Amino acid sequence: MNTFIKILFFSLFFIIKINSSSASTPVNYKQYDKLPCSFNGAKVGNSAYPRVEKDKSYSYSINRCTKPRKSPKNLRKYGRNGKEVTDIKVKHMTPIVAVRDMEFFFAKDSSAENKCKEHKNQNIGEINITLPDPLDPKKKRKCVTPYDNIQITFKDTLTGDVVLYTGLSSTPLVPGFAEGKCKRPYMQDRKNNNLGNLSGYLKGARFDHICGGPIKKNIKKGEIIGYSGKRGKYSSFGFNIKKRDKPYIIAPEDNLAWESFPNDKNRFLIPVITDSQIESLQMVSKMTDIADKSNVKNTIENKYSDYDESDENLTNLYKLIMEDEYFLKKNKYLKYSNKGQYNGKKN
Numbered sequence: 001m002n003t004f005i006k007i008l009f010f011s012l013f014f015i016i017k018i019n020s021s022s023a024s025t026p027v028n029y030k031q032y033d034k035l036p037c038s039f040n041g042a043k044v045g046n047s048a049y050p051r052v053e054k055d056k057s058y059s060y061s062i063n064r065c066t067k068p069r070k071s072p073k074n075l076r077k078y079g080r081n082g083k084e085v086t087d088i089k090v091k092h093m094t095p096i097v098a099v100r101d102m103e104f105f106f107a108k109d110s111s112a113e114n115k116c117k118e119h120k121n122q123n124i125g126e127i128n129i130t131l132p133d134p135l136d137p138k139k140k141r142k143c144v145t146p147y148d149n150i151q152i153t154f155k156d157t158l159t160g161d162v163v164l165y166t167g168l169s170s171t172p173l174v175p176g177f178a179e180g181k182c183k184r185p186y187m188q189d190r191k192n193n194n195l196g197n198l199s200g201y202l203k204g205a206r207f208d209h210i211c212g213g214p215i216k217k218n219i220k221k222g223e224i225i226g227y228s229g230k231r232g233k234y235s236s237f238g239f240n241i242k243k244r245d246k247p248y249i250i251a252p253e254d255n256l257a258w259e260s261f262p263n264d265k266n267r268f269l270i271p272v273i274t275d276s277q278i279e280s281l282q283m284v285s286k287m288t289d290i291a292d293k294s295n296v297k298n299t300i301e302n303k304y305s306d307y308d309e310s311d312e313n314l315t316n317l318y319k320l321i322m323e324d325e326y327f328l329k330k331n332k333y334l335k336y337s338n339k340g341q342y343n344g345k346k347n
Contacts, residue, residue: 030260031267035253037065039260041094042272045087047251048240051075052082055250062251085166085238086253090272092235093169094228097278099239099268102154102163102219107208109150109177111169112188115231116143134186147188148229150177154219158265162242165271168226173219176212221262221269222281239271 037044047062049055054071061068075082090096114131133139148169156163171177178184208214219225228237241256242248249255259267261277 028260029263031264032258032260032270034064035256035258035270039270040272040274042088042090042270044253045089045236046072046083047253048083048086048238048248049075049250050082050084050240050248051250052080058250060251060254062254064251064254081248084248085164085240086251087236087238088271089234089236090228092228092230094272095224095275095278096165096168096226096228096237096271097269097273098154098219098221098223098225099271100154100163101157101221101265103157104173104214104217104219105153105155105162107150107152107171107174107177107214108205109174109182109184109207109211110188110205111149111178111229112147112185114143114145114186115147115188116141131187141187143187144232146229147231149231150226150229152225154225156241157218160244162248164238164240164242164248165226166238167229167231168237169229171226172224173214173216173226174208174211175215176208177206179211182206182211220281220285222273222278223285224278237271 035044044065046066047064049062049072052075054075061070062072063069072078072083078084114129116131116133129143129145130140131143133141148167150168150171151164151166152168152171152173154163154165155161176182226237228235239252240248241252257267258270260270261273262269262281
């Protein structure tokens, strides 16, 4: 292999090293003391207030991005833990990313085709449809459809804090959700209509270990962890952080340091980034994997160590890169160079 090819591939090694350490930080990289009310098509809704009584130790306002107030009304309506998450409104099926380097802890799917209640006059959502009760077809129930509610809990690998996402429609981490024995029930609380389905556990929840488990444990900052869900007309997901030996925090959007792209390990990444940013992170991750497979990791980390410049080593690296489907699919130069032009110009 000639000298030019050697220079090309060793240059590629250093590019991978730089990208993996700085995550290809874009020119418009920004840091925030508070999560912006609007970012990349997402809008911050009402704040988390995971208490059943007003917290006298918290003197700041909540709901900064909607209607600021000292505390929510009727906290008990949210359940025994209060309002656990801050709502973030986005289009249905928007990719949601990891806000930190994290370790998968557990996930459960409480989703159903419909979530219904018996009460005739109770408004339970923006979409109220009437459906026959599977247990007694003569009865009609008011229902919200669809009802997406996958919840995933992670552990922050840097601090050990708990990171919680709720209201997701699907997750690539647990592909077994909504499949086979973990198929969504017709109605969340009507288990008898789903023979062979495990929706009978905990009011219809299916857990990751029952549904095939997670396909990976370690999640990189910026990696897609799921897609936003929809409940009636509401398309959103929820988010919060739980410090060690403490309850979930109030208004995480106001009390954490944020950034627009992975760069600072002490900051939280905004949970919705652009498609181009996701693609950039995926490319860096893929190329780093290729470099690891080619046994050049030590060469990259020790720039001035002895290189293995044998034709055999470089040829193997060439094959790993040029035969990688993801690299070929995403590399625009290779695509257009085959046609003899790039950006409208002939080579």
